[in-house]
Amino acid sequence: MSGPPPAAAGPVTAEQVQVFEDEVSDAIRYERGLAIKCVACILLVAVILALRVYFFG
Amino acid sequence: MTDFLLAFKSLLVAFVILGAVPLLVANYQFLLVGVHFRRLHYGKCRPYFPRTAILIPAWNEAAVIGTSIDRLMLLDYPRERLRIYVVDDASTDATPDVVLAKAAQYPGNVMHLRRDKGGEGKAATLNHGLAEILADDWMQAILIMDSDVIYERSSLRRMTRHLADPEVGSVTAYIKEGSRPGNYMTRFIGYEYITAQAAARRSQEVLGVIACLAGGAQLHSRANVEAIGGRVDTTTLAEDTVTTFETQKGGRKVIFEPHATVWAEEPGSIVALWKQRLRWARGNVQVTRRFKSVWFRRQPNNRLGSFSFGLLWFCLLLLPVFMLLASGSLIILFFIDYQLAWTAFHVLWLTNVITYIFITSYTLVIDPGIGRHTWRQAVLFPGLINVTILVAAILPGPVSWLGHELATAAGVGVTPGWVRGIELFTYIWLSACMGVAFLGKVAESRRLGRFLGPLFVYIGGYGPLLCAITTAAYIKELRHAEATWDKTEKTGKMVVPT
Numbered sequence: 001m002s003g004p005p006p007a008a009a010g011p012v013t014a015e016q017v018q019v020f021e022d023e024v025s026d027a028i029r030y031e032r033g034l035a036i037k038c039v040a041c042i043l044l045v046a047v048i049l050a051l052r053v054y055f056f057g
Numbered sequence: 058m059t060d061f062l063l064a065f066k067s068l069l070v071a072f073v074i075l076g077a078v079p080l081l082v083a084n085y086q087f088l089l090v091g092v093h094f095r096r097l098h099y100g101k102c103r104p105y106f107p108r109t110a111i112l113i114p115a116w117n118e119a120a121v122i123g124t125s126i127d128r129l130m131l132l133d134y135p136r137e138r139l140r141i142y143v144v145d146d147a148s149t150d151a152t153p154d155v156v157l158a159k160a161a162q163y164p165g166n167v168m169h170l171r172r173d174k175g176g177e178g179k180a181a182t183l184n185h186g187l188a189e190i191l192a193d194d195w196m197q198a199i200l201i202m203d204s205d206v207i208y209e210r211s212s213l214r215r216m217t218r219h220l221a222d223p224e225v226g227s228v229t230a231y232i233k234e235g236s237r238p239g240n241y242m243t244r245f246i247g248y249e250y251i252t253a254q255a256a257a258r259r260s261q262e263v264l265g266v267i268a269c270l271a272g273g274a275q276l277h278s279r280a281n282v283e284a285i286g287g288r289v290d291t292t293t294l295a296e297d298t299v300t301t302f303e304t305q306k307g308g309r310k311v312i313f314e315p316h317a318t319v320w321a322e323e324p325g326s327i328v329a330l331w332k333q334r335l336r337w338a339r340g341n342v343q344v345t346r347r348f349k350s351v352w353f354r355r356q357p358n359n360r361l362g363s364f365s366f367g368l369l370w371f372c373l374l375l376l377p378v379f380m381l382l383a384s385g386s387l388i389i390l391f392f393i394d395y396q397l398a399w400t401a402f403h404v405l406w407l408t409n410v411i412t413y414i415f416i417t418s419y420t421l422v423i424d425p426g427i428g429r430h431t432w433r434q435a436v437l438f439p440g441l442i443n444v445t446i447l448v449a450a451i452l453p454g455p456v457s458w459l460g461h462e463l464a465t466a467a468g469v470g471v472t473p474g475w476v477r478g479i480e481l482f483t484y485i486w487l488s489a490c491m492g493v494a495f496l497g498k499v500a501e502s503r504r505l506g507r508f509l510g511p512l513f514v515y516i517g518g519y520g521p522l523l524c525a526i527t528t529a530a531y532i533k534e535l536r537h538a539e540a541t542w543d544k545t546e547k548t549g550k551m552v553v554p555t
Contacts, residue, residue: 012104020104020218023211027316031094034259034423038091041419045411048451056452 069386076383089260101222107197114182119151144186147175215317226281226309230274235320248431258313295340308358338530384488440518493517
């Protein structure tokens with residue numbers, strides 16, 4: 001669905017644009033970091049299962 | 058007869074394996090968090106500061122409302138584009154005085170709306186404010202929040218930037234538990250909120266559908282509020298979920314902004330948690346019924362009917378049923394086919410081990426700040442005995458050796474009968490843990506309750522406590538018990554970063 005364009009919402013300063021770009025950039029970096037953390041946690045599960053099978057079975 | 062027995066055993070095994078489904082779905086949900094970066098909405102955002110009305114329903118909130126207003130006036134947002142409307146639901150404490158004092162302190166920014174007849178619940182209070190705000194055309198966006206929540210300075214502008222996309226109807230933020238030092242209960246909730254908000258809402262966003270806008274942080278465009286009728290639902294106990302569904306049914310997007318942080322004070326006791334969550338759980342049962350035409354049916358302009366979303370919704374809603382079925386089936390199998398019971402249990406528990414390690418470790422690193430504060434509750438979320446069973450499943454050799462040593466030290470010989478007894482206890486515990494967690498609620502208000510309440514929750518588990526509450530919600534709904542809006546008491550004990 002595509003609605004009407006949003007109403008004018010006040011003038012935006014160059015500083016606000018810069019803050020916006022910095023925050024979005026930080027947010028994207030954080031979200032990409034979550035993907036790496038996800039892989040790390042999967043590896044942790046794999047390591048624990050391997051230890052279970054080969055050493056503590 | 059043999060065929061019948063075989064069929065019966067197969068059915069019982071199927072019920073046990075069915076118990077693993079919510080666990081597999083939980084893993085799937087957390088895996089989606091890992092791909093959230095591919096579904097970010099920032100490409101359609103820009104700095105955007107609509108004239109925003111902040112709507113706060115308040116009933117006897119004198120302890121917290123002043124601080125909330127002060128913090129809102131510190132928001133990094135053009136002040137001339139902010140108006141705070143406090144709808145005072147016939148408070149009997151000093152709420153009106155506090156709000157009027159703030160209206161004088163922030164002229165033109167803070168408005169006090171008084172309802173002379175109160176007690177009709179949060180939704181009716183919100184509708185009073187919505188009618189007032191929609192009566193003129195100043196408002197371009199509306200933020201509905203709770204009187205006790207505290208917004209970090211950047212939160213509102215991080216939310217409004219999504220409304221620059223005309224396809225977006227609503228935006229919600231990440232609510233964190235803010236009681237400091239807090240107690241065991243607020244830390245359990247703090248950890249739970251990482252899973253239920255930071256993780257679950259990210260995964261829902263990947264699926265293209267959000268289950269619920271946080272009641273304390275829901276931003277709507279004016280167009281969206283008007284499209285859903287200019288009022289919120291008053292017929293269920295989950296008006297925020299109904300608003301979320303109606304928004305998406307109308308083809309407008311709902312966005313979760315995880316980097317807009319809002320702090321809330323959550324219940325610090327089992328009784329208060331029970332009251333709050335029973336309302337939420339009954340609300341979810343009511344929403345499930347109300348939107349029965351949506352589930353697992355393709356919708357023309359939204360993803361509410363997708364298979365994945367339905368699976369997530371029903372696995373959570375029906376979790377106690379899955380637990381009871383698995384437990385009951387294992388107990389019956391134990392008596393008719395001991396070895397089969399043990400094998401089925403192994404499959405279920407292996408899934409549990411994988412789920413526990415993956416979700417606990419991932420949750421703690423999704424929000425490391427809250428994770429450091431709540432890691433003990435994270436580890437003990439399933440309860441002490443369930444964690445012991447999990448450890449025994451991972452380290453059967455060492456745990457068996459330790460068990461033998463302890464039994465020998467206690468002068469008890471470990472016989473096959475003992476071993477079977479422990480196995481049967483394990484099967485029973487799968488459902489009994491809910492009952493033990495419930496005992497915490499019973500004990501809390503009695504003698505030694507301050508000690509026994511937490512003890513039962515730690516032994517039974519916070520997760521099983523939530524399942525017990527969901528079970529109570531089924532019972533209340535089946536009995537058509539009166540649906541009252543019980544307010545959660547707030548004391549203003551939050552410590553929030555500036």
